Amino acid sequence: MATTSPTVTDICLAAKAASRSLAQLDSGVRDAALLAIADGLEARVDEILDANTRDIEAGREAGIPGPLLDRLALNPERVKGMADGVREIAALRDPVGEVIEGWRLPNGLDVSKVRVPLGVVAIVYEARPNVTIDCAALAIKSGNAIVLRGSSSAANSNAVLGAIASQAAAEAGVPEGAIAVLSSGEREELAELATREGLVDLIIPRGGEGLKHALKAVATVPVMYAASGNCHVYVDATADLDDAEKIILNAKLQRPGTCNAAETLLVHRDAAPAFLPRALKALREAGVELRADARTRTLAGDLGPTLADATDEDWDTEFHALILAVGVVDSVEAAIEHINRHGSGHSDAILTNDTQAARAFTRGVDSACVYVNASTRFTDGGQYGMGAEMGNSTQKLHARGPIGVRELCTYKYVVEGSGQARP
Amino acid sequence: MATTSPTVTDICLAAKAASRSLAQLDSGVRDAALLAIADGLEARVDEILDANTRDIEAGREAGIPGPLLDRLALNPERVKGMADGVREIAALRDPVGEVIEGWRLPNGLDVSKVRVPLGVVAIVYEARPNVTIDCAALAIKSGNAIVLRGSSSAANSNAVLGAIASQAAAEAGVPEGAIAVLSSGEREELAELATREGLVDLIIPRGGEGLKHALKAVATVPVMYAASGNCHVYVDATADLDDAEKIILNAKLQRPGTCNAAETLLVHRDAAPAFLPRALKALREAGVELRADARTRTLAGDLGPTLADATDEDWDTEFHALILAVGVVDSVEAAIEHINRHGSGHSDAILTNDTQAARAFTRGVDSACVYVNASTRFTDGGQYGMGAEMGNSTQKLHARGPIGVRELCTYKYVVEGSGQARP
Numbered sequence: 001m002a003t004t005s006p007t008v009t010d011i012c013l014a015a016k017a018a019s020r021s022l023a024q025l026d027s028g029v030r031d032a033a034l035l036a037i038a039d040g041l042e043a044r045v046d047e048i049l050d051a052n053t054r055d056i057e058a059g060r061e062a063g064i065p066g067p068l069l070d071r072l073a074l075n076p077e078r079v080k081g082m083a084d085g086v087r088e089i090a091a092l093r094d095p096v097g098e099v100i101e102g103w104r105l106p107n108g109l110d111v112s113k114v115r116v117p118l119g120v121v122a123i124v125y126e127a128r129p130n131v132t133i134d135c136a137a138l139a140i141k142s143g144n145a146i147v148l149r150g151s152s153s154a155a156n157s158n159a160v161l162g163a164i165a166s167q168a169a170a171e172a173g174v175p176e177g178a179i180a181v182l183s184s185g186e187r188e189e190l191a192e193l194a195t196r197e198g199l200v201d202l203i204i205p206r207g208g209e210g211l212k213h214a215l216k217a218v219a220t221v222p223v224m225y226a227a228s229g230n231c232h233v234y235v236d237a238t239a240d241l242d243d244a245e246k247i248i249l250n251a252k253l254q255r256p257g258t259c260n261a262a263e264t265l266l267v268h269r270d271a272a273p274a275f276l277p278r279a280l281k282a283l284r285e286a287g288v289e290l291r292a293d294a295r296t297r298t299l300a301g302d303l304g305p306t307l308a309d310a311t312d313e314d315w316d317t318e319f320h321a322l323i324l325a326v327g328v329v330d331s332v333e334a335a336i337e338h339i340n341r342h343g344s345g346h347s348d349a350i351l352t353n354d355t356q357a358a359r360a361f362t363r364g365v366d367s368a369c370v371y372v373n374a375s376t377r378f379t380d381g382g383q384y385g386m387g388a389e390m391g392n393s394t395q396k397l398h399a400r401g402p403i404g405v406r407e408l409c410t411y412k413y414v415v416e417g418s419g420q421a422r423p
Numbered sequence: 424m425a426t427t428s429p430t431v432t433d434i435c436l437a438a439k440a441a442s443r444s445l446a447q448l449d450s451g452v453r454d455a456a457l458l459a460i461a462d463g464l465e466a467r468v469d470e471i472l473d474a475n476t477r478d479i480e481a482g483r484e485a486g487i488p489g490p491l492l493d494r495l496a497l498n499p500e501r502v503k504g505m506a507d508g509v510r511e512i513a514a515l516r517d518p519v520g521e522v523i524e525g526w527r528l529p530n531g532l533d534v535s536k537v538r539v540p541l542g543v544v545a546i547v548y549e550a551r552p553n554v555t556i557d558c559a560a561l562a563i564k565s566g567n568a569i570v571l572r573g574s575s576s577a578a579n580s581n582a583v584l585g586a587i588a589s590q591a592a593a594e595a596g597v598p599e600g601a602i603a604v605l606s607s608g609e610r611e612e613l614a615e616l617a618t619r620e621g622l623v624d625l626i627i628p629r630g631g632e633g634l635k636h637a638l639k640a641v642a643t644v645p646v647m648y649a650a651s652g653n654c655h656v657y658v659d660a661t662a663d664l665d666d667a668e669k670i671i672l673n674a675k676l677q678r679p680g681t682c683n684a685a686e687t688l689l690v691h692r693d694a695a696p697a698f699l700p701r702a703l704k705a706l707r708e709a710g711v712e713l714r715a716d717a718r719t720r721t722l723a724g725d726l727g728p729t730l731a732d733a734t735d736e737d738w739d740t741e742f743h744a745l746i747l748a749v750g751v752v753d754s755v756e757a758a759i760e761h762i763n764r765h766g767s768g769h770s771d772a773i774l775t776n777d778t779q780a781a782r783a784f785t786r787g788v789d790s791a792c793v794y795v796n797a798s799t800r801f802t803d804g805g806q807y808g809m810g811a812e813m814g815n816s817t818q819k820l821h822a823r824g825p826i827g828v829r830e831l832c833t834y835k836y837v838v839e840g841s842g843q844a845r846p
Contacts, residue, residue, distance in 0.1 A: 020763070020789075024786060024787065103808065105806070105807070105808060109797055109801065111807060111808075116789075118819050118820075119789070119819070201819055202819075202820065216643070220639070222818070222819075222820045224820070240842065242842075243841075243842035246842065246844050247842065247844055249844075250844035250845055251844075254844070254845050340443070358839075362837045363447060364447065366443075366539075366542075366835075367835065368835060368836065369835070369836040369838060370835060370836070370837050370838070371838045371839075371840065372837075372838070372839045372840065373839065373840045373841055373842055373843075374532055374838055374839070374840030374841075374842070374843040374844075375843065375844045375845050377844070377845035378532065378838060378843070378845055379836075383528070383845070384528070384534060384836075385526065385528060385534075395645070396541050396542070396624055396625075396645075396833035397541075397625065397645045397647070397820060397821040397833070398820040398821040400833050400834055400835065400836075401835075401836050410819035410820070410823050411823055412789075412790065412791060412792065412793060412823065412824075413791065413792040413793070413802075413807075413823075413824050414785045414793050414795075415792060415793070415794045415795070415797055415801060416781075416794075416795045416796065416797070417794065417795065417796045417797030418666075418796055418797075419663065419665075419666035419669065419670065419796050419797070420796075420797040420798065420801070421669050421670055421672075421673035421674075421677070421797075421798045421800070422673055422677050422798050422800035422801055422806070
């Protein structure tokens, strides 16, 4: 898609300039811009689908596998879904200007900690074109300018979506340059984006480990990783076994390719004889490949001898597929220790009726999201009532868990006085 | 101080292990440990002063300049001050386990966002030995293990202070390894510390730009910069000139070597004829070297022709000394623009009696701390009522402004249900 386009630095400079006035816009203007984007998507659906068809055809010629083409493909319903998603984001409470806390000091100074936009957020992502619109909408809602760098396989779709969004936003009063789509492809471009200190305030990579490492090697701007998840479901001695079976099936199967799907099932030795035979049977019938430790094979009844060995590597792997590692542990403490050693700090669940076990688990598991008697699949900005999300963070600084509009903000202290000087 | 000491990695491994149980300790135990540290400092004051004397003597022989030796020197009062500081930190409310917010979802799930320790915090700092104790106390209060790497010129002092702190803490029930002092000096050691991903959760450099750049070049663990400050005082058209004079004198002179001292004075053109002659006279009489723009020289009365020219570089410089750049601007918008272009995003103040100017300034200035009618010198965790601080952050991710006990924490989502699976 090489045209005589502005450089990455030009685009970042324009985004920074736009971010200064965007941060000062009232939410009424920003919300009107979002509704205009939603309307624009619906009004220009033919244009979007034309561009998408060109991407799909090019992808088919280039031999892109079917599931990836599926993720790339748009249709009228998906475009309507994108527009509705933007309207939902518009309806969220404005994070900008929220007073997080405030207090008066003994010397009479009034201190307020006020939420403000970060400035310019960049996102690097793969395939799905709806990410372009989700992220643009989250950025505008949170008062940030955004630089979008999608996959080259979606270049036509993203260019049209970006143009619709930035035109609609500009007509509603959002400054030009606030929504920018980079033509994608070159690694040098990524390095340029990741080193624009002072222009780019945050870069979020959404994608595989390759992208993450490529960025880590070059980035000098702050990076927030929307990371992978090696999630666990632990069935405690006192668990309700019906709930436990329902939840491991849900956590593994409801959408196995997502980062909050379960990859390991741990079962307390006291629950194992009753739980493993029925749960593993149900999982296998649903098409899940099981990799079990020795105690599981002993305690799983007739199924036991038919189970494959779990290797050391299996405990550390995010399968992203219909594969599940299964182990038996002696206690909730052993489960916590296993999860903290092998997990990725994303989402982990305990099934239990024991308040002390629940308390030990929620306190001891060092993960972004810890569940008691619920599926790990709930880790999601939408599910949490935060609107859409830019991804899920497993890092500890700044944001942990879903990255929504608040997480795209920083804060400042505003201190008001009547002439105070420091003694 | 080379003895056959454990490697940096050994120390970080021990700190990580300690952090796991430290995070689970009730605040009663952690607070008791802090009080024991305070008592230990007072009981072992002679030992501390002996070690400090050795550092001072070595420093004198090595030709360390007087002001640096001053910062390095301890005496009974300073040791008492350190102990009292630890007791103040013990008296703070426990940040660990604070429910930041919580809500119930439509499906009945209860979501709580709970503050939890980061894990292992490392700090790299210069000269002043009291930092060793301040930072150890802040870490224990916030449930974190800490790795301390001070200046080699304070090696004897820091070794004794670290030993007193870790012994007292251990006797009170804090796990061994939670407070570790690295023998300092080698750059390789710094690089090793800054690359222990998975062991060190955060590294905070306190010191000059050289240290910052050295770390930036090698660090793979998250870094939070306790940064320098190029702070501004802006005197608006409607300012109370008595307050304005008092505050610029305070912001420049009360402690000129600190990061929240003022480096630039901006004056609205309407206030300049009345304000500049008196303010610049008072500043000069206090020993401040003034560097002024052309309009200031015109509007400063008799003093005008005697003022040195401000160069472009002066606007960007944190003098850390009795030097002040002075400029005249046409409007609050021009002041905001100057500050956002030349400032470091630390602390900036407006003096005004105009509510709209105050509002424009607090919203428009993109800094960690923005003051209305008060001195920039208040930017400090202690002054803000947050207890002591690890430094002040001018970055936007995670913490902005004073880094206190809450800022040494992350959070996790705890989600409690009754068997919910995702539809």
